[in-house]
Amino acid sequence: MAVVILLGGIVQGYLTPLLPEVGLSLHISTVGQNNIYLLSQVAFAVMTPLLSRLGDLYGHRRLLRVAIAMVAGGSLLIAVRPSAVTLAAGVVLQGALVGFFPLLVGILRSRAPERNRGGISLLVGVLLLSIGVGGLVAGALSERHAEAGLWTAVPVAALAVVAGVLLPAGGAPRGGRFHFGAAVLLTAGLVALVLVLAQGSVWGWGAPRTLALAAGAVVLLALWVAVERRSAHPLVSVRMLSNPRLAVVSGFTFCAAFGTIGFLGANALFLGASRSATGYGMGLGPQAIATISLAMVTAGFAGSTLTPRLTRRLGDRAVLASGGGLVATGFLGMVLFHRTLTEYVICALVVGLATGLFESVTRTLSAEAVAEQETALAVGLNELALSLGAAIGAAVIGAFFAAHVTAGTAHIAESGYLWGWGACAVTALAGTGLALRYRSPGTTDAAQQQHLARSGELA
Template structure:
């Protein structure tokens, strides 16, 4: 096939390109973003309960969380591309509608398989965050873009904590899991209404065709990779099944890359994935995604581990999981609101490095000291500072160098790799925890948890190094 011609310029629709009420738009996008984050963490405190309800292993139950991230990894670039093609508001409404539908499926599920399918449907809503960032860049005054992106980005952590607290409050009073999903459906419907009535339609449409083949290939190689990681301990890392999955992931990924290079309108523009200014932002994103999502599952299980029985843990309830993470909500909101000013002074790259250092220190604390409740509270506060700063800067770094009509897909690709990092984190930590258990039980050893905390801290530290290198290489006022 011949080289693809350049994409046509956006076609103006005649609609206003600026938000009439930026404050209301930001409120609606923040609420919707928080609801999406709620669904991501809603099930995390329930993982031990789901193991009992379905008589399943930690590896199988972790797919309730991982399936959502995997679906998000595939849906995010697809819906982000649709946002640039047909309008970001329309795709945000689609994402919220899918979240409502997925929540209903989960609430009505009677088996682990159906629950995982519903979670996958919920996960498609992950595309909302990059769509919201693209809308902000399209419609907000330039001086408010960085701070608005920071606030929306912070909803990932804030909503995540809210999800765990809501789950905890209800789980202590019911034996099932369906009430939590009905609440998620109601919250998603509220977010949908707010966006429908307050968010603007942006002024340009690029048109084009969806790359469905690219989406299918992306899903295939991610599934092979994550399934191989998840089943490594159970099947054996050198078994034919695991090696076959890893081999299939490599082959399908190569086919996917070749297809994306040849198709006229690719799902993922590889220049935005591995270009000179995009590569570092995306590499930092996958490392931070690994660190943030790994913490969700690790902290939930660690807090609920009965110390009097196994010698470690905090013997907490489902509600305690959310309460221990509450400090991160406040520090993340504060840090994200200040991140715009910091980035204006030192640039988003150095701001990202600063946030990543704080995030890494939080995990290092927990790896070295985890016997008391105050250790968890200190971790939570430090983590909130780190991710509040880092994600605010990352959202800006991902889109500042691309044309306006590509802001949605650029942000979507950055979100894709972050979600992929989270998917890998769930599979890796589950493999480590299930591979080192106390004799005669399914309970992981303390050493297994501490190894996971060290690995996650290293991921955040590497993100800081990548961001620092980017800032030194691209020295400019907005680098």
């Protein structure tokens, strides 16, 4: 399982830093590079619920092997014949990595439920570390030849294919029918939503195209809910969305991801900004920025591995709320202490620690909030909340940056960063408030517990 997650992390970490150099080498414009990144975000959003649901219906291991094959094929395609077309096709295939975590947790929960929490925390730690390592390795490989870094994921993909063959089967497939109509509505709605979030700052948030696409997303997703409610074989049970534990955890995930992941790009910009030119920043080069990013994911690894022990001692709700509190503390620290590199890095490490903590505990609680046969879908919905939180966070921060540009220059004013850090802190505090509403299953009475055991619903 760790080898499979290693591939997912490497793929998430290696391509984005390479795109500017590779785009220049392959004569891909900045717009083209942005479109490739946009395609990957659309693929993530679409494949998350589809792979998770198909795994619950037809077997987690079967769908996991399909997902591994897609990611491996996309990675090989990009490396062997790099071009604008193959990069676009490759990142779409690599989008199947979003199915890794939900499907692996489905296998883990059915085969070794007693190791569910420890296993998830280890996988989250491996994921975070591999994202940081992927960027460093790709950067080192591409120093002399930009396209050499595109081979970073290929050896790991080969190992993951072998690991997929060796993995044991999960529980018996649930069976049932796949609702294609609901899948089309959900896919179209998510595509429209991701396009709005990714391109809104480019088109203009009040532009007719942006507003029309946002309205279309709302209509399509509303139609999807209506279809699911009347379906005998829903793609995603709407009752699951009203599960109070799953709703709280997913809402918290959205709020935490808003800052911790949504601000990653802006973090690199601040570290690289020249103080003499802008009045702020650390003036670091790519290698130093990558080293700080690796330190942050190492702190995340520590937070993830500590999570099972902390939940045993403090309880799920306390750890969930602590994760939000740490995120808020880190960003408030950036608002107050960002003049020296030491101060800023300490705050960044607090955010990194909180990232490992919240990613581990939310995935664990999402899996445990539903019956075993719905595990992959529940974790998949939490992954979708994470992706949307990160996308909206990046869009909001981008809007603050666009509104705070130093007159007569192209530089972002320091106030843009202050507003961005403040927004991340406030959103994290909102997530902490949600976390305090979380109730462990032990707080329900005995009669309700018997009903939950039979139905798998916690609404």
